[in-house]
Amino acid sequence: MGCWGEMQSSGWIFPTMILCIYGFFTMMRPSEPFLTPYLTGPDKNLTINEVTQHIFPVWTYSYLALLFPVFLITDYVRYKPVIILQGISLIVTWLLLLFAHGLAAMQLMEFFYGTVTATEVAYYAYIYSVVSADHYQKVTSYCRSITLVASTMGSFLGQILVSLAHVSYFYLNAISLASVSVAFISAFFLPMPQKSMFFHRKSSLEAPIGPTNKDAPNVSGQPCYQQDKDLTVSSVNSQNLPEYPLPKIQKQNHFLTVLWQLCRDLKECYSTKKLLYWSIWWALATAGFNQILNYVQVLWDDKAPSHSSAVYNGAVEAIATFLSSITSLAVGYVKLNWDLTGELALGAFSALDAGSLFLMCFTKNIWVCYAGYLVFKACYMLLITIATFQIAVSLSMERYALMFGFNNFIALIIQSIVTFIVVDSKGLGLDIGTQFLIYGSYFAVIAGIFLSRSIYTIISIKCQNQNLLENSQKIEAEEPATEVYGTRL
Numbered sequence: 001m002g003c004w005g006e007m008q009s010s011g012w013i014f015p016t017m018i019l020c021i022y023g024f025f026t027m028m029r030p031s032e033p034f035l036t037p038y039l040t041g042p043d044k045n046l047t048i049n050e051v052t053q054h055i056f057p058v059w060t061y062s063y064l065a066l067l068f069p070v071f072l073i074t075d076y077v078r079y080k081p082v083i084i085l086q087g088i089s090l091i092v093t094w095l096l097l098l099f100a101h102g103l104a105a106m107q108l109m110e111f112f113y114g115t116v117t118a119t120e121v122a123y124y125a126y127i128y129s130v131v132s133a134d135h136y137q138k139v140t141s142y143c144r145s146i147t148l149v150a151s152t153m154g155s156f157l158g159q160i161l162v163s164l165a166h167v168s169y170f171y172l173n174a175i176s177l178a179s180v181s182v183a184f185i186s187a188f189f190l191p192m193p194q195k196s197m198f199f200h201r202k203s204s205l206e207a208p209i210g211p212t213n214k215d216a217p218n219v220s221g222q223p224c225y226q227q228d229k230d231l232t233v234s235s236v237n238s239q240n241l242p243e244y245p246l247p248k249i250q251k252q253n254h255f256l257t258v259l260w261q262l263c264r265d266l267k268e269c270y271s272t273k274k275l276l277y278w279s280i281w282w283a284l285a286t287a288g289f290n291q292i293l294n295y296v297q298v299l300w301d302d303k304a305p306s307h308s309s310a311v312y313n314g315a316v317e318a319i320a321t322f323l324s325s326i327t328s329l330a331v332g333y334v335k336l337n338w339d340l341t342g343e344l345a346l347g348a349f350s351a352l353d354a355g356s357l358f359l360m361c362f363t364k365n366i367w368v369c370y371a372g373y374l375v376f377k378a379c380y381m382l383l384i385t386i387a388t389f390q391i392a393v394s395l396s397m398e399r400y401a402l403m404f405g406f407n408n409f410i411a412l413i414i415q416s417i418v419t420f421i422v423v424d425s426k427g428l429g430l431d432i433g434t435q436f437l438i439y440g441s442y443f444a445v446i447a448g449i450f451l452s453r454s455i456y457t458i459i460s461i462k463c464q465n466q467n468l469l470e471n472s473q474k475i476e477a478e479e480p481a482t483e484v485y486g487t488r489l
Contacts, residue, residue, distance in 0.1 A: 062114030
């Protein structure tokens with residue numbers, strides 16, 4: 001019992017192991033690639049228009065509505081309660097999928113799934129509050145890798161059960177329910193963090209972070225996004241004084257002060273052009289990517305109806321996830337000047353994404369449509385890895401988490417607008433083929449923006465280098481004459 005308590009209270013292995021177990025079973029969902037065939041099949045008897053225009057949009061709207069408050073609550077309650085909430089939402093989602101019927105019930109299911117995705121921030125932020133900075137890279141790779149492995153295994157398992165064992169979609173959802181239930185139980189074994197990134201620092205006695213501190217001049221001469229503003233009083237931290245509960249009024253002021261500091265941090269981060277351009281791409285591309293993931297099964301069902309054709313959604317998703325992990329891993333071995341070529345890469349691969357979506361729209365062959373999706377997802381995952389790396393290297397962990405959340409929030413606003421106009425029955429309610437034509441055009445616009453920007457950047461840098469070369473040549477040409485003039489004097 002003493003060894004068990006020691007493992008829980010110290011070290012990084014135990015919390016990382018439990019979090020990986022949780023991540024594995026939350027993503028090991030063999031039914032997910034077959035959601036559209038399940039909803040439109042005999043189990044639920046919903047029409048494709050009901051699924052597209054009335055059910056799937058609920059996920060986008062609920063995700064948007066919950067993301068910002070969940071982001072703040074997650075840090076305030078120190079992650080673990082929100083991870084448990086995610087586990088509960090997963091169980092409710094699959095209980096509704098299994099046993100509820102009707103349009104309203106499936107819309108409620110999508111709301112709970114929106115809660116699941118909104119609370120994902122707790123999974124990725126939890127580990128930074130319980131391990132030292134020396135282990136950040138290692139535990140991040142473990143936690144992210146295990147979710148990719150689980151997603152791939154779940155998709156392959158679902159495909160094998162459907163194609164070889166002829167298991168119904170209902171039992172695939174039963175397996176998914178069992179998996180997320182294991183994840184929910186494992187969440188209770190996570191140690192409760194004693195600190196968080198924003199609201200709970202290492203010491204509860206914190207210096208005020210209002211205008212008095214924040215308006216101090218920048219004497220370091222470094223860009224704002226490279227400064228790690230310590231909000232605690234160093235003298236207090238060094239004395240190991242006992243912690244006392246703060247009065248209620250002081251706690252309220254602390255909450256408002258932290259919110260004010262977050263706003264100032266956002267303003268300072270986005271004032272840096274490099275971070276601004278990468279964040280713009282992040283928000284625009286993530287909005288489009290989420291939209292494709294939400295409706296690609298509907299397109300596949302349109303190309304090859306599930307009631308009359310063999311369905312290979314699980315195999316395609318497994319291969320797509322595997323390719324995405326390879327492209328993400330490859331980024332770490334590519335040595336390029338991303339300040340010079342980064343925007344060119346964003347534009348070029350966004351153009352490839354646009355081409356893939358146009359191909360998926362116009363082809364009548366389901367296999368070509370599958371191939372287009374593989375290219376699209378691999379390209380996006382490659383670029384989002386580069387964007388994540390470029391933003392992360394310039395920021396502290398707190399500011400990176402803040403920008404990550406805000407970029408996703410902007411992406412969801414864009415996605416919700418697109419969903420309401422293009423998909424929702426209250427908007428245009430377009431058919432799935434026309435939707436993907438619009439999505440392809442959307443990525444073409446993104447490609448045009450960043451290709452134009454990259455050309456401008458490259459030309460500007462070449463002109464600057466040319467001017468520097470000409471100035472240096474002039475200085476070298478004038479030096480001998482100066483010497484001769486000096487000797488005459």
